[in-house]
Amino acid sequence: KTWCIANPLASNSALAANIEFICSQLDCGSINPKGPCFEPNSRMHHASFAMNLYYQANGRHLADCNFINSGLVSLIDPSKCAIPST
Numbered sequence: 001k002t003w004c005i006a007n008p009l010a011s012n013s014a015l016a017a018n019i020e021f022i023c024s025q026l027d028c029g030s031i032n033p034k035g036p037c038f039e040p041n042s043r044m045h046h047a048s049f050a051m052n053l054y055y056q057a058n059g060r061h062l063a064d065c066n067f068i069n070s071g072l073v074s075l076i077d078p079s080k081c082a083i084p085s086t
Contacts, residue, residue, distance in 0.1 A: 003074045004055035006047040010070035015047035018067050022050040026057055030081070037081035049081065 006015055022028065030037040031046045051071050058064040065071040 001077070002055075002060055003077050003079075004048075004052045004065035004071050005074050005078050006044050006051055007070050007072050008044070010047075010067075012043055014068065014070040015043050018047050018070060019043075019050045022054045026050075026053050028053065037079075048078065052079075 006018070019028070028050050029035055031049050032038060037045075037049050047070075051065065051067060055061075055065045055071075055073075062073060065073050
């Protein structure tokens with residue numbers, strides 16, 4: 001299994017754009033306030049959740065985790081939350 005995570009070197013604006021793009025297409029309710037994956041409440045965490053959601057939904061292709069170099073593929077699930085994985 002592989003996961004997509006936000007690149008720690010990515011800018012906040014790039015991560016915000018990723019979240020907006022992905023959540024306009026997929027259900028990101030888990031990272032909304034009171035959602036099961038809202039905590040930790042950080043842009044990096046929320047972007048990683050959203051980016052992985054997109055990556056998993058699109059078949060786990062490397063291109064689906066690039067996000068203009070703001071995403072990284074991980075061999076280890078970095079989440080303490082149930083990020084979807086297939």
